[in-house]
Amino acid sequence: MKKLSTTLLSATLACALSAPSFAADYTFKFQSSDPAGDKNFQVQKEWVNRVKEMTGGRVEIDLLPVGSIFKHTETLDGIKMGILDGQITATEFFSGKDPAFGLIGNTVGAWSNTSQLLQYINYGGGYELMNELYAPYGVKFIGGSTTGVESLVSRVPLNGVEDLKGLKLRAPEGLVQRVFAAAGAAPVNLPGSEVFTGLSKGVIDAADYTVFSTNQKAGMNDIAAHPVQPGFHSLPLIDISMNKKKWDKLPADLQTILTVSVRDFAQDMTTQLRIADQAAVKAAQADPNITIHDWSAEERKKFRAIARTQWEEFAKSSKNAQKVYDSITSYLEQNGLL
Structure with missing residues (x-):
């Protein structure tokens, strides 16, 4: 019986070792x-x-x-x-x-x-x-x-386009910076890794960074207690x-x-x-030191109108960019979003 059991075990192991592995196609x-x-x-x-x-x-x-x-x-x-x-x-x-x-x-x-x-x-x-x-x-x-529409973190109250004028704002290079500059802000080149320090030391007043929950988790809203949420830009x-x-x-x-x-x-x-x-918004609302700013539809429309002027300029950069501009603006207009 013992010899039979050993034989069966050996056969089982042999089969397992020789069995094909079902790799992905x-x-x-x-x-x-x-x-x-x-x-x-x-x-x-x-x-x-x-x-x-x-x-x-x-x-x-x-x-x-x-x-x-x-x-x-x-x-x-x-x-x-x-x-x-x-x-x-x-x-x-x-x-x-x-x-x-x-x-x-x-x-x-x-x-x-x-x-x-x-x-x-x-x-x-x-x-x-x-x-x-x-x-x-x-x-x-x-x-x-x-x-998601990215939140804007800010050390100062931002209730509309007028409040962007002169604002030292961290924003990525390219279209984002151009739009904010056209709205009157003073864009600053700053790596994402330096946003927290820049805000805490007053090097910048606000930052285009990421979504509200990530900002909240990183403590951004603690040092820049006037976030704009829902966002209106990126x-x-x-x-x-x-x-x-x-x-x-x-x-x-x-x-x-x-x-x-x-x-x-x-x-x-x-x-x-x-x-x-x-x-994250609930947690921020429960903090008396944080004030969330929600822009009105009118202010969002003003910002979009400014942004559109920069889309037009950006579209001149290449034939493909012009195709993108024509496609997106056509879609927005057809759906009543402009």
Whole structure:
């Protein structure tokens, strides 16, 4: 009996060792523009896991945090070179390659909420335009998401456009700075890592940084106790895209699954961040030292009118930028948003 048991055990082990490992049919390496510790990256990892489940293990994506192989502004090159297979990134990071990416990636002042941007991308021509812009780089735009309309952190009360005049405001270079400058502010170049120190020491009066919940968690609202929420300016396009040749080799069913999964990712990302923002706003409202400023529809309209003048100027930077301008303004006008 003992000899038989040993024989059976040996046979079982032999079978286990010789059994084929069911590797994915398609494995891809993607790089994110977010660090591993950010909530954004956590939501992206959840998307990666869902893709594996939805495809029955046929597709596996290895998602790397920002800077793992390429700088956040260079992942497009990484895909073109074949070192990366895809990316989850803010489209505006590629404005140095073509101003069109900056304009569609963050049309400052255009969108009042996440649904407006996503409707444009999915149903208003944005999806087709992004694929046209990415074509020269051999990249397929699978779909878009966003985070949320970014809050503005401020040491001084901001109740409308008039209050922006002379404001020492940290803002990213490019279209964001141009719009705020046109509104009368004095934009300051300052890395994101120095925003907290800049505010605490009075080097800047306010900052275009990120969404309310992230600002609150970082203690920004404690040292700049006059946040503007909901925001009225930045709403970045977050895109998931990959090597076009590798996309074309995928069976139609997997292409469909990936496309639909990105729409779900957008819903997941915007919802989770909105929930986090709502909780953070409640916490801030309970703090007597923090005053939240919510701009009226009239003031938001004034800012958008100023922003539009800068969109027009930015559109002159390239033929593609003009295409983006025409597409977005046409959509906004048709939907009564201008």
